[in-house]
Amino acid sequence: MGDFNLVSNQSQVADASREGKMRPVMPETYNNMASQSIEAASRRNSAANNTSRELQTCTGRLMLGYPTSTSHQPPINFSVVSDGLYRSGYPQTQDYPFIQSLRLKTIVTLVKKELPDGYQEFIRDNRITHKIFDMAGTKKEDIPTEMMCAIYAVVSNRENYPLLIHCNHGRHRTGCVVGVLRKSVQWDLKRIIDEYTTFAEPKVREVDLKYLTELDFTSLLRQSRSVASPSTVGRFYRFAVVVILALFALYPLSKFKVQEQQRLTPL
Secondary structure (H helix, E strand, O other): OHHHHHHHHHHHHHHHHHOOOOOOOOOHHHHHHHHHHHHHHHHHHHHHHHHHHHHHHHHHHHHHOOOOOOOOOOOOOOEEEEOOEEEEOOOOHHHHHHHHHOOOOEEEEOOOOOOOOOHHHHHHHOOOEEEEOOOOOOOOOOOOHHHHHHHHHHHOOHHHOOEEEEOOOOOHHHHHHHHHHHHHOOOOHHHHHHHHHHHHOOOOOHHHHHHHHHOOHHHHHHHHHHHHHHHHHHHHHHHHHHHHHHHHHHHHHHHHHHHHHHHHOOO
């Protein structure tokens, strides 16, 4: 009620001023109320601006591929790689509600170890396809081409989306896989290295930078196809063998039926 009265009094003063009348002196109470009202409005505007900036910053970091935190509880180093593709560290129990909100179709785990309590049940209950790659730490050994080809085949296939890639901390193994994906869409090297460094700091690995710098994606893709070809050919030959065996199995039966018909046909 005080605010409405204040607006009414201010209107009357303005009218008196326009008519050339002497401006009345506002009581101290109204001055205090006006001051408090202005301060409250200022605080509300400031809070709204801060919230807006926070949301814009969060969205911006997601879109730019930076780690982010939200009012929910995402896994460590969580971020959006592209539409429907996410990256993070190893999910913990407190992260499950956030992950559930992503409505994932596939989770790609880049480390083979005993699953945390409840993780397998969470994956099963949410009907998520879980693909585990036994990828050694990048400081221990080079990334085998066959391994990266197999991982790329899964994470680049949009039929598997929404998809989450993760290793232990979402830094090195995940960073290298994301770097390969960036090369596949022709990001420039500096941008790829900057993104890797953002997530890997303060433990940037020179072996990872060397891998991403020297990686020839065209060669990797060629090897990926050559690795896939034998399995495709093998499946074809296995199918052909099964068909031939089935025909051989059916042939004596058909011959027997013809002979039976000939014996039963009257002269």
